[in-house]
Amino acid sequence: MRILPTLLCTAALAASLHAEIAKAESLSTEIGTRGLAATEARLAALETPTDADRFALAGTRFLGAVEAALQLRYAAGMTDRTGMLPFLRLPLPDNPTPAAFQPAMIADLFRQVDAKMQQARAPLAEIPQTSDFTLEVNFADLWFDINANQSRDAGEDALSTLGPMLLGWQWDSRDPATPAPVVKFDAADAAWLSAYTHLLQGLSQIVLAYDPTEPITRIREARAKIESLGGSAPSFFSGGSDGMDEVDVIAIVIAALQQTPDAPRMAAAHQHLLAMIADNRRFWAAVTLETDNAAEWLPNDKQQSALGVTLPPGTGATWMAVLQDAEALLNGTKLAPYWRQEGGAGINIAKVFNEPRPADLAGWIQGWAAAPYLEQGTLVSGQNWSAFEQMVGGEAMMLSFYLN
Numbered sequence: 001m002r003i004l005p006t007l008l009c010t011a012a013l014a015a016s017l018h019a020e021i022a023k024a025e026s027l028s029t030e031i032g033t034r035g036l037a038a039t040e041a042r043l044a045a046l047e048t049p050t051d052a053d054r055f056a057l058a059g060t061r062f063l064g065a066v067e068a069a070l071q072l073r074y075a076a077g078m079t080d081r082t083g084m085l086p087f088l089r090l091p092l093p094d095n096p097t098p099a100a101f102q103p104a105m106i107a108d109l110f111r112q113v114d115a116k117m118q119q120a121r122a123p124l125a126e127i128p129q130t131s132d133f134t135l136e137v138n139f140a141d142l143w144f145d146i147n148a149n150q151s152r153d154a155g156e157d158a159l160s161t162l163g164p165m166l167l168g169w170q171w172d173s174r175d176p177a178t179p180a181p182v183v184k185f186d187a188a189d190a191a192w193l194s195a196y197t198h199l200l201q202g203l204s205q206i207v208l209a210y211d212p213t214e215p216i217t218r219i220r221e222a223r224a225k226i227e228s229l230g231g232s233a234p235s236f237f238s239g240g241s242d243g244m245d246e247v248d249v250i251a252i253v254i255a256a257l258q259q260t261p262d263a264p265r266m267a268a269a270h271q272h273l274l275a276m277i278a279d280n281r282r283f284w285a286a287v288t289l290e291t292d293n294a295a296e297w298l299p300n301d302k303q304q305s306a307l308g309v310t311l312p313p314g315t316g317a318t319w320m321a322v323l324q325d326a327e328a329l330l331n332g333t334k335l336a337p338y339w340r341q342e343g344g345a346g347i348n349i350a351k352v353f354n355e356p357r358p359a360d361l362a363g364w365i366q367g368w369a370a371a372p373y374l375e376q377g378t379l380v381s382g383q384n385w386s387a388f389e390q391m392v393g394g395e396a397m398m399l400s401f402y403l404n
Contacts, residue, residue: 028137031060032143032152035145036064036067052135055135058120058123059185061119062116062197063158065200067146068109068116069112070092070161072108073087073109074093074146076099076101076102077098078101079092079093085110085203085207087113091160093146106213107211110204111204117197117198120193121198124190124197125194129187136185137183139180139182144158183295183307184295188286191286192280192283192297192298195283199273199404201269202269202272202273202276205268209266210262212256218255219252232245257358257361259358269353270330270350274327274330277323284319287299288300298402299311300316301313309402315403318384319388319403322385333378334378335349336349337379337380338374344376346375348375348377352373357369
């Protein structure tokens with residue numbers, strides 16, 4: 001009869017010991033030794049989390065979505081970089097024994113991302129804008145369990161996976177002996193992370209609105225027929241001839257967009273993109289007021305980035321002007337230029353989201369698919385984006401991912 005109390009006491013002691021060990025090591029070290037999933041589980045179980053704990057929980061959930069996507073790709077052998085969507089272009093080591101690819105995997109991946117981004121944003125909403133927390137993270141400690149074996153193997157460090165996207169050409173010229181960046185995150189960065197969760201949810205909702213499962217099935221069957229009759233010609237993009245190539249991927253995208261989209265998902269994507277801009281505006285308002293210069297994630301004009309990325313003075317204000325144009329397009333108060341249209345008319349992007357139709361490529365080129373969205377109004381100017389491009393040189397696209 002004493003077995004149950006003994007077991008309960010042992011479990012309580014183990015939980016207490018685990019908590020004390022976690023306190024003794026930094027969050028960064030904990031991720032390095034135990035991984036994202038275990039760290040997230042501990043943080044989620046805290047009864048009275050601090051603001052730093054809330055940000056850490058959001059961050060581990062955010063990175064956990066990346067890890068889950070990489071695991072799915074690795075398991076199915078999707079290790080090439082022909083994908084055109086987030087998570088599908090990140091570099092991965094080849095899996096020598098992949099499982100059979102299933103066409104529904106792409107939609108499943110973005111359902112996971114959508115759910116995980118929602119979970120990641122929840123603790124961020126509980127952090128006051130006036131919070132003074134800091135959370136130090138050494139990027140050398142971050143890793144993704146790509147092969148899902150619960151141990152850190154070669155090629156699984158996060159910097160190797162995310163570095164090319166974050167740093168662009170600067171990653172290629174980076175000295176391998178350079179220490180990994182150490183970043184101190186604060187309350188302003190909570191707004192940045194919230195913005196990014198909205199961005200990835202918005203993109204996920206668009207993918208799911210035009211669910212690519214059936215087009216993938218159809219195009220894979222056509223590819224298999226070609227292979228069965230003697231093999232396929234080399235891709236004129238990469239020269240390869242094994243597996244799905246760039247032509248297949250482009251065909252999948254075109255075929256998916258020709259489907260009737262899920263209207264509620266497109267409306268949800270629209271709201272997420274607007275929320276992203278609102279959070280980004282909140283971030284820049286907060287970071288502009290900072291007077292310290294301590295291992296900044298995304299700096300103001302008087303700070304330096306811990307990543308080693310140099311941002312010209314005025315980057316924040318110039319980027320906000322770009323997002324102001326994007327917001328006007330999403331709200332329909334300004335119109336997007338259409339290549340065949342003159343006379344002060346253009347595309348109402350808000351209607352593209354709120355009155356979605358199949359996106360036929362030929363119809364958009366000729367005009368009949370664009371016609372439902374064409375109307376008279378004020379066209380958005382390319383001036384703000386041009387100013388941003390001129391300011392940052394050839395790094396505009398790379399920095400747009402960083403700035404969000």
